[in-house]
Amino acid sequence: MELTDLYIALFLTFLKIGVFGFGGGYAMLPLIQREVVDVHKWISVSDFTDIVAISQTTPGPIAFNSATYIGYTAVTDMGFAQGYGVIGSAICTLAVSLPSLVIMTIVCAFFFRLKSNPWMQASLSVLKPAIIGLIASAALMLMNDHNFIDYKSWIIFGVVLLASLKKADPILLIVLSGVAGLFLYPA
Amino acid sequence: MSYCRIGRLGNSSITFYKPRHVFDINGGPQPSGFVFGRTADYKDIGTLKSCHTEFRLIPPVRLLIESRLAIVCIDFAICFHFYYTATMSTQKKQYWELFLVFFKIGAFTFGGGYAMIPLIRKEVVEKKLWLDDDEFMDMLAIAQSMPGPISLNTALFVGNKRLGFKGSLFSGVGIILPSFILILLIAMVFTRFKENLVIERIFKGIRPAVVALIAAPLLGLGKSAGVNLKNIWIPLSVALSVWLLKISPVYVILAAILLGIGHYLFTRQTMKK
Numbered sequence: 157m158e159l160t161d162l163y164i165a166l167f168l169t170f171l172k173i174g175v176f177g178f179g180g181g182y183a184m185l186p187l188i189q190r191e192v193v194d195v196h197k198w199i200s201v202s203d204f205t206d207i208v209a210i211s212q213t214t215p216g217p218i219a220f221n222s223a224t225y226i227g228y229t230a231v232t233d234m235g236f237a238q239g240y241g242v243i244g245s246a247i248c249t250l251a252v253s254l255p256s257l258v259i260m261t262i263v264c265a266f267f268f269r270l271k272s273n274p275w276m277q278a279s280l281s282v283l284k285p286a287i288i289g290l291i292a293s294a295a296l297m298l299m300n301d302h303n304f305i306d307y308k309s310w311i312i313f314g315v316v317l318l319a320s321l322k323k324a325d326p327i328l329l330i331v332l333s334g335v336a337g338l339f340l341y342p343a
Numbered sequence: 344m345s346y347c348r349i350g351r352l353g354n355s356s357i358t359f360y361k362p363r364h365v366f367d368i369n370g371g372p373q374p375s376g377f378v379f380g381r382t383a384d385y386k387d388i389g390t391l392k393s394c395h396t397e398f399r400l401i402p403p404v405r406l407l408i409e410s411r412l413a414i415v416c417i418d419f420a421i422c423f424h425f426y427y428t429a430t431m432s433t434q435k436k437q438y439w440e441l442f443l444v445f446f447k448i449g450a451f452t453f454g455g456g457y458a459m460i461p462l463i464r465k466e467v468v469e470k471k472l473w474l475d476d477d478e479f480m481d482m483l484a485i486a487q488s489m490p491g492p493i494s495l496n497t498a499l500f501v502g503n504k505r506l507g508f509k510g511s512l513f514s515g516v517g518i519i520l521p522s523f524i525l526i527l528l529i530a531m532v533f534t535r536f537k538e539n540l541v542i543e544r545i546f547k548g549i550r551p552a553v554v555a556l557i558a559a560p561l562l563g564l565g566k567s568a569g570v571n572l573k574n575i576w577i578p579l580s581v582a583l584s585v586w587l588l589k590i591s592p593v594y595v596i597l598a599a600i601l602l603g604i605g606h607y608l609f610t611r612q613t614m615k616k
Contacts, residue, residue: 160461162456170554172593174490174491175490175594176490176592176596177490177491177492178488178489178490178596179487180487180491180492180493180494181492181493181512182557183392184492184555184586186592187591187592187593189424190589190591190592192428193379194589202546203537203552205553205554206533206546206549206550207558208553209546209549209550209552209553210526210529210533212553212556213520214455214522214525214526214529215449215450215451215452215521215525216449216452216494216519216521216522216523216525216526217492217493217495217522218492219491219492220492220495220519220522220523220526221522224523224526224530225523225526225529228527228530228531228534229530229534232534238531238550241530241531242422242527245523245526245527245530246523249523252491253491253495253515253519255490255491255498256489256490256491256492256495256499256515257511257512257515259489259490259491259496260486260489260496260499260500260503260511261489261499261503261508261511263485263489263500263504264500270489272462274607275607277562277607278489278603278604278606278607279599279600279603279604280488280603281603281606281607282574282577282599282600282602282603282606282611283488283570283596283600283603284569284575284593285568285569285570285575285577285578286464286577286581286596287583288561288564288565288568288570288578288581288597289569289577289578289579289581289585289595290581290585290592290595291557291560291561291564291578292558292561292578292581292582293581293582293583293585293586293592294557294584295554295558295561296398296586297515297585297586298550298553298557299554302549302550303551303553304551305547305555306556309547309550309551309587310551312548312551312552312555313551313552313554314554314555316551316552316556316559317555317558317559318410320555320556320559320560321559321562321601326556329552329556330549330552330553330556333548333551333552334545334546334548334549335545335546335548336548337545337547337548337549338541338544338545338548340497340547340548341544341547341548
């Protein structure tokens with residue numbers, strides 16, 4: 157019974173994330189973090205940052221990656237077997253993609269009318285800048301004591317920020333900062 | 344030894360069979376898993392020789408994870424692919440093609456979203472000719488303004504345009520499946536090594552880098568979203584309300600949509616007067 161409750165909670169949470177996941181990618185992070193870390197406490201903040209790091213180095217959108225990962229860890233952390241964790245991650249991935257399926261099916265039916273719809277343009281006029289704000293808040297929410305433990309963290313942050321502005325490859329940057337962490341933090 | 348023959352190519356055949364009574368190095372019985380074997384008959388001068396090569400597909404994956412479930416899943420996926428391509432009709436082939444194209448896109452595009460767009464365009468517009476350039480740009484605009492990941496929206500749209508609702512199911516599953524499998528494997532491995540000190544040190548270095556990678560594209564994205572001095576209060580207030588006031592992004596998004604529509608209604612009223 158407990159397991160089904162958890163499955164239902166996971167499904168509803170990720171359904172919500174799918175419905176309000178405007179802007180894709182990083183813009184969905186504040187929503188995911190709020191629901192998964194703050195409200196349901198399925199994973200910790202540093203675990204969440206690790207998921208984002210894994211998403212940045214593996215193919216596929218962040219929304220799916222975090223849904224799959226959280227679905228698995230939330231179930232196995234409760235003490236259930238691996239198999240149930242796989243079902244959990246399938247449920248989360250399904251839930252996060254279900255709204256897209258429904259919406260895109262409707263959109264395909266009305267495609268040509270929607271393209272130049274003034275209502276659509278009107279709602280997007282404020283939503284688009286708002287999405288930039290959401291991405292900024294994603295970065296600000298992750299700038300916490302768990303991820304920035306001392307001055308060395310800030311040095312890594314600054315160097316990566318500069319390199320990224322100069323269009324360096326993000327995967328390379330992640331690998332290099334991992335190596336830097338290995339050397340900067342002695343065992 | 345029970346086996347099923349899947350297909351025959353020329354004078355060689357590909358067989359899958361389930362080994363029984365096979366023992367691994369430690370002496371224990373092998374967990375079940377399909378062996379991928381190949382039998383080739385070829386004619387040497389005068390004589391008919393039969394050569395049988397057998398190799399396991401699984402060892403690297405098995406080293407990565409001990410989970411029997413994942414191995415069986417991969418085995419079934421491979422068997423299913425061979426079975427399906429051998430028996431299907433042309434209409435089924437179209438669905439399968441749709442699935443494979445988006446599977447490929449899902450498997451090889453790092454960084455998600457915007458990084459995927461050129462690759463999707465290349466496959467869908469240039470190679471397969473499923474959409475022309477104008478249609479693609481329109482579709483992109485729609486996919487970006489709807490909730491959900493952009494890559495999924497694009498896949499669903501192309502699938503739906505091509506083969507209807509069922510087509511969108513195939514393309515959608517195709518784009519989700521690679522990252523699903525990969526992240527599931529990572530989750531299985533990573534949850535075990537999380538307490539490992541070396542891994543923890545590596546991630547201590549990575550975590551600030553992640554934040555920097557999120558923050559870095561903000562300027563460029565802001566420009567392309569049309570943020571200027573007049574409307575810079577929108578992203579600023581959104582960021583502050585979500586970050587400091589801890590308001591749920593759900594309400595922020597709803598407020599932004601309502602505000603946009605309200606502004607439109609207001610300007611339309613004043614235009615009429």
